[in-house]
Amino acid sequence: MAVSVDEVVPTGPVRDHTRPARRLGGRGRSVLEVALLTVLAVVMLFPALWMIETSIKENRDVYAIPAKFFDFKVTMDHFKDVFVASGGGRSALSVSFLNSVVVAGVSTVLATVLGVPAAWAYSRFGVKAKKDQLFFILSTRFMPPVVVVIPIFLMYRQVGLIDSKLGLILIYAAFNVPFTIWMMKGFVDEVPAEYEDAAMLDGYTRLQAFWRFTLPLLLPGIAATAVFALIFSWNEFVFAIFLTSSDDVRTAPPAIAGLIGGTTVDWGLVAAASVVFALPVLVFAYLVRKHLIAGVTLGAVRR
Amino acid sequence: MGTVAVHGLRKSFGKVQALDGVTLDVPDGSFFVVLGPSGAGKTTTLRAIAGLEKLDAGSVHLDGRDATGDTPAARDLAMVFQSYALYPRHTAYENIASPLRARRCSPSEIAAAVEQMSSLLHIERLLQRRPAQLSGGEMQRVALARALVRRPRAFLMDEPLTNLDLKLRVEMRTELTRIHRSLGATFVYVTNDQVEALSMADQVAVLKEGKVQQVGTPTEVYERPANQWVAGFVGSPPISLLACHAEGDRLVGAEGWTLPRPHWTTAEDGRPLLLGLRAEDLSVEQRGDASLSGELYGLEPLGDRTVVDVRVGTEILKVKARTTVSGTPGERLLVTVDLDRAHVFDARTGLALSEAGR
Numbered sequence: 001m002a003v004s005v006d007e008v009v010p011t012g013p014v015r016d017h018t019r020p021a022r023r024l025g026g027r028g029r030s031v032l033e034v035a036l037l038t039v040l041a042v043v044m045l046f047p048a049l050w051m052i053e054t055s056i057k058e059n060r061d062v063y064a065i066p067a068k069f070f071d072f073k074v075t076m077d078h079f080k081d082v083f084v085a086s087g088g089g090r091s092a093l094s095v096s097f098l099n100s101v102v103v104a105g106v107s108t109v110l111a112t113v114l115g116v117p118a119a120w121a122y123s124r125f126g127v128k129a130k131k132d133q134l135f136f137i138l139s140t141r142f143m144p145p146v147v148v149v150i151p152i153f154l155m156y157r158q159v160g161l162i163d164s165k166l167g168l169i170l171i172y173a174a175f176n177v178p179f180t181i182w183m184m185k186g187f188v189d190e191v192p193a194e195y196e197d198a199a200m201l202d203g204y205t206r207l208q209a210f211w212r213f214t215l216p217l218l219l220p221g222i223a224a225t226a227v228f229a230l231i232f233s234w235n236e237f238v239f240a241i242f243l244t245s246s247d248d249v250r251t252a253p254p255a256i257a258g259l260i261g262g263t264t265v266d267w268g269l270v271a272a273a274s275v276v277f278a279l280p281v282l283v284f285a286y287l288v289r290k291h292l293i294a295g296v297t298l299g300a301v302r303r
Numbered sequence: 304m305g306t307v308a309v310h311g312l313r314k315s316f317g318k319v320q321a322l323d324g325v326t327l328d329v330p331d332g333s334f335f336v337v338l339g340p341s342g343a344g345k346t347t348t349l350r351a352i353a354g355l356e357k358l359d360a361g362s363v364h365l366d367g368r369d370a371t372g373d374t375p376a377a378r379d380l381a382m383v384f385q386s387y388a389l390y391p392r393h394t395a396y397e398n399i400a401s402p403l404r405a406r407r408c409s410p411s412e413i414a415a416a417v418e419q420m421s422s423l424l425h426i427e428r429l430l431q432r433r434p435a436q437l438s439g440g441e442m443q444r445v446a447l448a449r450a451l452v453r454r455p456r457a458f459l460m461d462e463p464l465t466n467l468d469l470k471l472r473v474e475m476r477t478e479l480t481r482i483h484r485s486l487g488a489t490f491v492y493v494t495n496d497q498v499e500a501l502s503m504a505d506q507v508a509v510l511k512e513g514k515v516q517q518v519g520t521p522t523e524v525y526e527r528p529a530n531q532w533v534a535g536f537v538g539s540p541p542i543s544l545l546a547c548h549a550e551g552d553r554l555v556g557a558e559g560w561t562l563p564r565p566h567w568t569t570a571e572d573g574r575p576l577l578l579g580l581r582a583e584d585l586s587v588e589q590r591g592d593a594s595l596s597g598e599l600y601g602l603e604p605l606g607d608r609t610v611v612d613v614r615v616g617t618e619i620l621k622v623k624a625r626t627t628v629s630g631t632p633g634e635r636l637l638v639t640v641d642l643d644r645a646h647v648f649d650a651r652t653g654l655a656l657s658e659a660g661r
Contacts, residue, residue, distance in 0.1 A: 126357075194388035197355050200375035201382045202449075203405030213390055 048278075054271035055079065062267050078272035092247045093273055096255035100277075103165055103251055104233035107172035111229050114173070115180025116222060120210060122181065123188035124196070134185075137178045145175065149242050156243060163244050168251065171239050176229040183228065187221030188214070227288045231281050252277050305366065305456045305489035306331045312351050312361035314344075314513075321347045323513035325361070329457070330506070334483050334490045338500040339510035340536065345493040346385070348510070349459050352491060354378050365456055376405070381450035382459040385466065387442045389434040389449075396430040399448045406453070420448040423482070440471045451482065457489035464499065476503060497537050501525060509533050527646075531653040534579045534646055540603075540610050540621040543585075545578045546650060554578060554647075558616025562593050562640060568647045568656050576656070579646035582623040587611055591639040595620070599634045613638050 053069070054062055061072040085091040121127065122134060152171065153162070161167030191214055199209035234252075241254040250258075256273045259266065307329040314322040321344045329335040337345045350356040352363055354375040362371045370378050381402065389398050396417055403413045421427045424444045434442055443463060450458055463479075464472045480503050483490050494500055500507050501521040509516040509524060517529035528534035534542045546557040549570050554562045556578075570576055597615035604626060611622040613636055622638055630636070647656045 192386065192388065194384050194386055195390060197350075197353075197375070198382070198384060198388040198390070198449075199401070199405070200355070201353060201380060202402040203376045205374065205376060208405075216392055 051271045051274050051278075054267055055275045056272075057268060059266070059268050078266075078268040079276070081266075081269050082273050082276055093252075093255055093259075095247060096250050096252045097276065099165060099249060100234060100252040103168045103172065104230050107169045107176060107233045108226050108230045110169065110173040111176035111180045112222060112226050115177045115225075116184050116218070118177070119181045119184030120188050120214070123185050124193055134182070137181055140178050141175075145236075146238055149238060152239070153242055161243075163246055163249050165249055167243055168240060168249075171243070172233040172236060176232060179232070180225050180229060183225045184218070184221060187218055187225075191217045224288050227284045230284060234281060306364075307335075307352055307457050307489060307491060308364040308367075309348070309352060310362050310364070312348065312363075313359045314347055314351065314356060315359060320513050322351070322358075322361075325510070325513065325515055327508055327515065327518065329489060329491055332487050332489055333505040334480070334492065334503055335506045335508070336500040336504035337491065337493045337508050337510055338495070338497060338537075340495055342512075343495075343510040344513040345495070345510055346461055347513075349382070349461050349491060349493050352378075352457075353380055353382050353459055379456045380459055381453055381455045381457075383446050383450045383461065383463040385462040387434075387446040387466075389437075389442055389445055391434050394431050394433055395426065395437065395445045395448075398434070398445055399430075399452050401449060402453045416452050417448075420452045423451070424448050439466055439468075440475075443467060443475065447479075451486070454486075454488070457491060460490065460492045462494055463492075465494070465496070479503065497539065501537070509536065511536075527655070528579075529655055531577055531579065531648040531655075534648070534655075538581060540582050540623075542579045542581050542646070543618070543620045544648075545580070545615065545618055545620075547576050547578050548573055549576065556595075556616070558618065560595050560615065562595070563642060565642050565645060565647065570647070570649070570656055575650035577648040577650045577653075579648060580620065580640060581644070581646075582610060582621045584641040584644040585620060585622040586639045586641075587613070587622050587624055587628065587636055589639050590637075591641070593640045593642050595638045595640060597636055597638060599630045599632050599636050601632060602628070602630070611636075 053072075055078050056074050056076065057068070057072050058075050058077075061068050064072075081091065083091055083094045122130060127133060156162045156167050161170070195213045195217075196206065196209040199213045200206060204212065236251075237253040237257070240251045241257070244250045244254065247255075252273070256270060256277060259270045259273065308327065310326050312322045312325040313320075323344075325344065325348055327335075327337075327348070337348055339345050347356055351358055351361075354363075354370070354373055354377075358371070362369055364370060365373075365378060365380075389395075390401065393401070399417045399420060400413045403416060408416075417430070418427075421430055424447060426441065426444045426448060429437060429441055429445065434445070437445065443466070447463065450460075460479075464475050467475060476499060479490075479492075483503075492499075492503065501524075504521050506518065507521055507524045508518045511532060517524055517533050519527075524533065524537055528537065531544065535544065547554045547562075549555075549564055549568065549572050550561075551572065552564050554564045554568075554576070556562075562578075568576075595613075595615050597613040597620065600612040600614040600619055603610040603612065607626070609624050609626050609628050611624050611628060611630075613620045613622055615638075620638060648654060649656060
């Protein structure tokens, strides 16, 4: 027979009766929450855990059946292979990591330098057909990038940007500028325009007012936006694999994917390369975690 | 020199006409108050003078020179914002120094000027704090210091006292008047508080829906309102307005009362009029020739005096009385009217009738 705790609690003043009930309900819910979140965390984190384990296992342990979760010999050989070629010198993978750093870094800087002033302008000035322009800018993000891969490929072949880092930098910047404008416009809107008004009456020009008084207040927002752009460029795979072919130019995502598909796959190397690839994103996301949430929930709360 | 003149200012925000032909002449060295309810276009007028608002039409002249196209910096004005707009990452000192830094003054000049201003406004001990560490009144003083640290053509103030509590507001009113007198500079001061306007101004411009209703000294605006709306907006308790018309030498009210017609009203018989009576020009304690009969509606004791609400027909008259006045609601009362101080408006146009002739 099921008797809830509520029913056996002797009836007394209303307050005494409802309070424990509410507390019990709260505890019950939190137990369920923790259980569900644990399941979710295990499902989400298992691949990452498996990747890390594989990267430090010897190859024969990787294929062991039943799988060895704990009792395996730890080795750092795969990480060495990521950076050092088998005959000595730099490995192709290390070159691709360097390419990723250059491409993601430069394209992010470019998108920020173009996007932040644009966001400021859209926030502060009565631009003609502002809403239409902003919608047009946003609409470039509606489209899955894959849709334009072929046209871009043909255009790039014509102008000689195929298989060049500059080509990748430009296309990533083009994808990140709209995002930067939208995200930064939210941050600029939060900074009262009166600071700039006051600065102009102090005797500064409009640009000086922006540079000296508004820009410093935008720095946290710029950092968050730049990290988003950086993560996008860093992770991008489709354009990278279509528009580049040589090892000198190729970025890490297609390079890691390229490790799979031979007669034998060195899973240890794939996992180690993946760990190295994932680390910067984790570090950046950790550094700006506060702003990431602010960015995600931006505009959700009216202040 | 510091004259400010605006002519025919027009500005619309979408469908809202914020300024609809505003023309003002601010004489050198005057304390000029722009008074109006919220949404009247006061702040827009001030921002237009400052060069922060792009105008649809009209011109701004500073010291007689056309400055309509000038940048805010080139206009050589200082402004106190309603929100104070203190730079949040700068200390009070740096905030006050900002106008001097922008104009490339030497560090010793800046230090001297900031020191002088902070002692004038009693904020010496706040100089190293940031705006977030200041109270509303302290922020207001710092904002004021930032404006006063230079000697610009004119000072623009956008409801600088609105965000202060009442006691501080009264204090700052006196202080601002004192500062104005000691500087002898031109102040253009925007407010929706008629008490501020009447107590501080040399000249008041009353603004409504982007149009100037009346410009004059506080006394002129109070004693001889140009129209029914100004009469109703300026003065507390608000003026009582009674519908009536002239019949020979009498004014006949819509509620049936009659009063001797003031000799200076020029309206022909039968034309709908509004009789405006201020609370202090009415009495329930004295007897006179002209009086209205009504019943006691309510008493509003205000400490130094009591406002008696008297119902005449369907309309309520506000009468100023001594605090000793008493009575029960519904009681019949006779209200004595000082007709020499009454106002008569055309009920259709709202304009005052021959106020100048008295």
